[in-house]
Amino acid sequence: MQLMSWTDFFIIFICCAITMLACRVIPLFVLKGRNLPEGLEKALGFIPPAAFAALVANDLLDPAMFDAGIWPAAAPLVAAVVVGLVALKTKSLLWSAVAGVAAYALLTLI
Amino acid sequence: MLGYVAIGIPCGILGDSIGLSALQAFLLSALFYSGAGQFMIPNMWLAGGPIASIIASVSLVNTRQMLYSAAFAPACRGVKKRLSFLFAATVTDESYGVNVQKFSEGEWSVDRATMVNLFSQSSWTISNVVGVLIGSAIGIPLAIAAFAMTSIFICLLVTQKWTPENALAALVAIVGVFVCKMLGWSGPAILIGAVLGVCAALAFSWAKGRG
Numbered sequence: 001m002q003l004m005s006w007t008d009f010f011i012i013f014i015c016c017a018i019t020m021l022a023c024r025v026i027p028l029f030v031l032k033g034r035n036l037p038e039g040l041e042k043a044l045g046f047i048p049p050a051a052f053a054a055l056v057a058n059d060l061l062d063p064a065m066f067d068a069g070i071w072p073a074a075a076p077l078v079a080a081v082v083v084g085l086v087a088l089k090t091k092s093l094l095w096s097a098v099a100g101v102a103a104y105a106l107l108t109l110i
Numbered sequence: 111m112l113g114y115v116a117i118g119i120p121c122g123i124l125g126d127s128i129g130l131s132a133l134q135a136f137l138l139s140a141l142f143y144s145g146a147g148q149f150m151i152p153n154m155w156l157a158g159g160p161i162a163s164i165i166a167s168v169s170l171v172n173t174r175q176m177l178y179s180a181a182f183a184p185a186c187r188g189v190k191k192r193l194s195f196l197f198a199a200t201v202t203d204e205s206y207g208v209n210v211q212k213f214s215e216g217e218w219s220v221d222r223a224t225m226v227n228l229f230s231q232s233s234w235t236i237s238n239v240v241g242v243l244i245g246s247a248i249g250i251p252l253a254i255a256a257f258a259m260t261s262i263f264i265c266l267l268v269t270q271k272w273t274p275e276n277a278l279a280a281l282v283a284i285v286g287v288f289v290c291k292m293l294g295w296s297g298p299a300i301l302i303g304a305v306l307g308v309c310a311a312l313a314f315s316w317a318k319g320r321g
Contacts, residue, residue, distance in 0.1 A: 001252070003129025004155055011161055012151060012168075013134075017142040019169035021199055027179035028186060028198045036180050043312055044177050046279045050307030051171045052267035053280035054300045055150065057287040058157060059260040076257065080264055087265035094116040100261025101254055108253070 056080070075110075079103035113204065114233040120258055121148050122241015127255045128152045135242045139235035143202065146171055146266060148238070153259045154300065156252075163298040170304060178206045185213050189220045200227035275311045283307030 004012075027036065035041070060080055065073035079100060086099040118139070125135045125148070138148055147168045154164045178201050186194040197220050201209075205227050212218040212226075270276055286303030290296065 001128070001156060006134075008161060009130065009134055012164055013138060013142060015165045016144075016147060016151070016168045016172075019165075020142055020144055020147070020172050020175065023169075023173050023175040024179050024201055025195060025198045027176045028183045028194065031180050031183050032187070034183075036176065039312075041177065042315060043308055044173055046275065046308045046311040047170060047304070048174055049267065049270045049276040050279040050283040050311065051167070051300075051304040052146075052263050052270070053283040053307060054287050054303035055153065055263040056260065056267055057284040057303065058291075058300050059153070059256070059263070061284070061288050061291070063288065063292045076260070079257065080260065083261045083264045084268050087268045091265075091269050093262055093265050094113065096265035097117075097120060097258045097261045100264070101258050104257040105254060 075107040076104060079107055114230055115237045117145060117262075118234050118237025119241040119244065120262075121145070122238040122243075123245035123250060124149065124152045124241075124255050124259055125238065126242045126245030127250065127252055128155050130242060132239050132242045135238045136235060139238040140231070143200070143231055143234065144168075144172055145202065145234075149259050149262055153256070153263075156256055157300075158297065159300065160297045163301050167301045167304065170301065174203075175201065178203075181206075181210065182213075185223075186220055193220055193224060197224040197227060200224065200231050202227075202230065205230045275315050278314050279307040279311035281307075282310040 036044070060076055062073075082103040083096050083100040087096040090096070122135050125138070130138075130152075138151075142148070150168050150171065151164060154167060159167075179198055182198065182201065186197065189197075208226055209218070209223045212223065267280065270280075283303040283306065286306040287299045290299035290302050295302065
């Protein structure tokens with residue numbers, strides 16, 4: 001893996017910080033209490049489930065994942081199910097991360 | 111408040127694993143200040159995503175802040191511009207929840223809400239810096255650290271409101287990521303998958319509205 005250089009860091013940091021600040025501040029000053037357009041509000045609501053699903057899928061799924069046998073690819077999937085259950089039960093990011101790391105470490109040691 | 115510390119320390123450790131220094135973690139936490147975003151940057155970097163795709167995906171996820179910003183506009187009516195700006199610039203998912211509840215109970219003001227925001231931001235920033243220092247001191251295996259990130263995203267995913275539209279958005283996003291990877295577009299897979307998911311859900315809710 002390549003470590004992130006200061007140049008790469010600065011590009012990512014500045015761009016993300018600017019879009020973030022714009023999203024946080026502009027609606028408050030521009031709308032002055034009026035609602036966002038309904039279509040936009042709907043689209044914004046769909047972004048979190050779509051984005052988090054895409055991130056999870058990117059980490060867990062790969063077309064070549066079963067090439068090395070079933071278990072190396074299935075272990076993270078099983079750990080992911082454990083995390084899902086813990087997350088539903090506790091709604092806690094911290095417990096999910098703890099459960100995920102524990103399950104993943106156990107399953108990959110087997 | 112404890113939540114910020116508990117998640118900020120692992121976030122700093124992950125930042126350290128892709129080579130971020132304590133100063134970089136400080137800048138990100140203090141000025142960008144986004145939990146999901148700060149987990150996404152190392153995650154997508156490890157996945158080998160191009161910089162443009164990382165920026166676009168992180169920004170896309172952060173557009174939800176527009177909803178919060180719009181929601182607080184009535185409370186900021188008649189408040190000094192500088193205070194409104196500081197307040198708006200420091201809203202997050204968690205402090206949004208706290209402040210919305212306080213405002214709805216009444217007897218709550220923008221300057222007190224801003225104090226809540228700044229306190230959250232400070233605990234987040236300090237924990238991230240501490241995390242980087244811990245990470246560089248003990249060296250955690252990358253596979254384990256990466257799965258901690260995956261776990262955080264799983265938690266954020268399953269705690270969404272499960273309406274049919276949201277489920278469709280998630281499903282299409284998953285399929286979209288997989289298809290992109292099959293085509294060899296692993297760099298922008300997350301961005302393309304997420305956008306496809308949002309489009310599918312919009313099309314579905316539009317068709318339902320007409321049906």
